[in-house]
Amino acid sequence: MTRHEQLINYLANRQRKYADGLEIFEALAPKSYLDKYLSYFKSVTEPSQFDQHFTMLINKLTDIERNIKTSPANYSRASEEIIVTQVLATDKVKALADDKQDTIDNLRAEVVDLEETISDLEDSDEDKSAEIESLQDILEEKEALLKTLRDEVEQLNKPGVKVITEATLPPAMQVIYKRIKDITPLYASLHADLSSETISDDDRKKIADNLCKLDDERRSLWRKIDSYAEGVDVELEEKRPDYSDNPVVVGYEIARRIKRLKNNIVNSQNSVKRAEEEGKEVVRQNALARLEKYQIELAELEKVISQSE
The missing domain is CATH 1.10.287 (Helix Hairpins)
Incomplete structure (x- = not known):
């Protein structure tokens, strides 16, 4: 989820904790708010919901949430994706x-x-x-x-709170989380295009459709990470990405995909070499199959780029 979504969820939760709200405040509050209120909010640790500190914190977070909607450009961290923190009984x-x-x-x-x-x-x-x-x-x-x-x-089996971070996610989940982070600038770019007064209604509809697709994809990916955090087995499908219809966005997406494919090719070549040295023919064949697949996709994307120039 984004930090803005985290804030919305927090304000809607009647069982909210002061410490969680303080963490959100530190992440999203403008400097003027931090200078004026942060030391006051930190002067207590676990106040009741009727305490003045808690009441003022909720009021300021409500102000911040309202300001994010009216002036999103002033709250750059509001669209920042945050990783799941899972605490299990x-x-x-x-x-x-x-x-x-x-x-x-x-x-x-x-x-x-x-x-x-x-x-x-x-x-x-x-x-x-x-x-x-x-x-x-x-x-x-x-x-x-x-x-x-x-x-x-x-x-x-490790004692204490279970915290899921990007570094502790397994490789397959890290790929999902990286895609979520890739979506964020694309989402922002399309929002900027949508706000333009010069685009036609047809183009506006296409952009809106792409925004919906990206939002659906982001939510689906977060559900997979949430499921992993809860200990649920997640089935992952390996498929080529779908690219945007927006020419600016698709160029950005293809460039990132090409960079990733080149890294995959190098890794696969290293796997082939290592398997040959260790005499593992099956591993070598599997690596060669992956290598061929990456090379074919890379050639296709480089052809698309060359034709558009």
């Missing part, structure tokens, strides 16, 4: 950890069975190379999943 943490541990135990048994099967095939007098490669591919996937689950259980 002890019993829920234990239930999640136990459930994941059961999955780990079952998965470990599957890994042992696969290793024994592969070993038997390798001792066979017949050529079982195709079957071995297939099973090795499955084995690597299960071992990767096993590591992920173990890391998650370790995190759940």
Whole structure:
């Protein structure tokens, strides 16, 4: 969610906490408010909702929320995306950890069975190379999943509050969070275009449609991160991004995608080289398949760029 959305949710929550409101105030208040009120608000820690400090804090946050709507340019951090902070009750943490541990135990048994099967095939007098490669591919996937689950259980078993930050998100979730951050400037650009008095009604409708699509995508991505924070398994689909109809925005999107593809290509090339050195043919083939896919998409996008110049 954005900081503005966080503020709206906070003001609507009758169970709100003073400390949370103070954190929002520090993030969004203009300098004049900070200079005038911050030390006063920090002079108490846990006042009741009827305390003058709490009442004034709510009043000032309400002023800020109103000003964000009327003068958004003065509140640049209001559109800033913030990561989810998830605090789980002890019993829920234990239930999640136990459930994941059961999955780990079952998965470990599957890994042992696969290793024994592969070993038997390798001792066979017949050529079982195709079957071995297939099973090795499955084995690597299960071992990767096993590591992920173990890391998650370790995190759940750590004492104290569970805070989800960008740095602690797994790679797949970091990709989602990065896309959310990419959407923010695109969203702002389209809003600026929409406010122009010189565009036609048809163009205005197209921009509004694109804004709705971006908003739907952003909300969908946040739901995935929220689900991950709650310990729910999230299914991720790997697909090429959809680009905007706005020529300025699409150029920006394609440029960022090209940069990402080039990084992916380098990473895949390194994976191929490392697999060759370690003699892991299945890993090498998988890396080569990814490399080919990235190179094809990159060539297509570079062709689009060259045709538009």
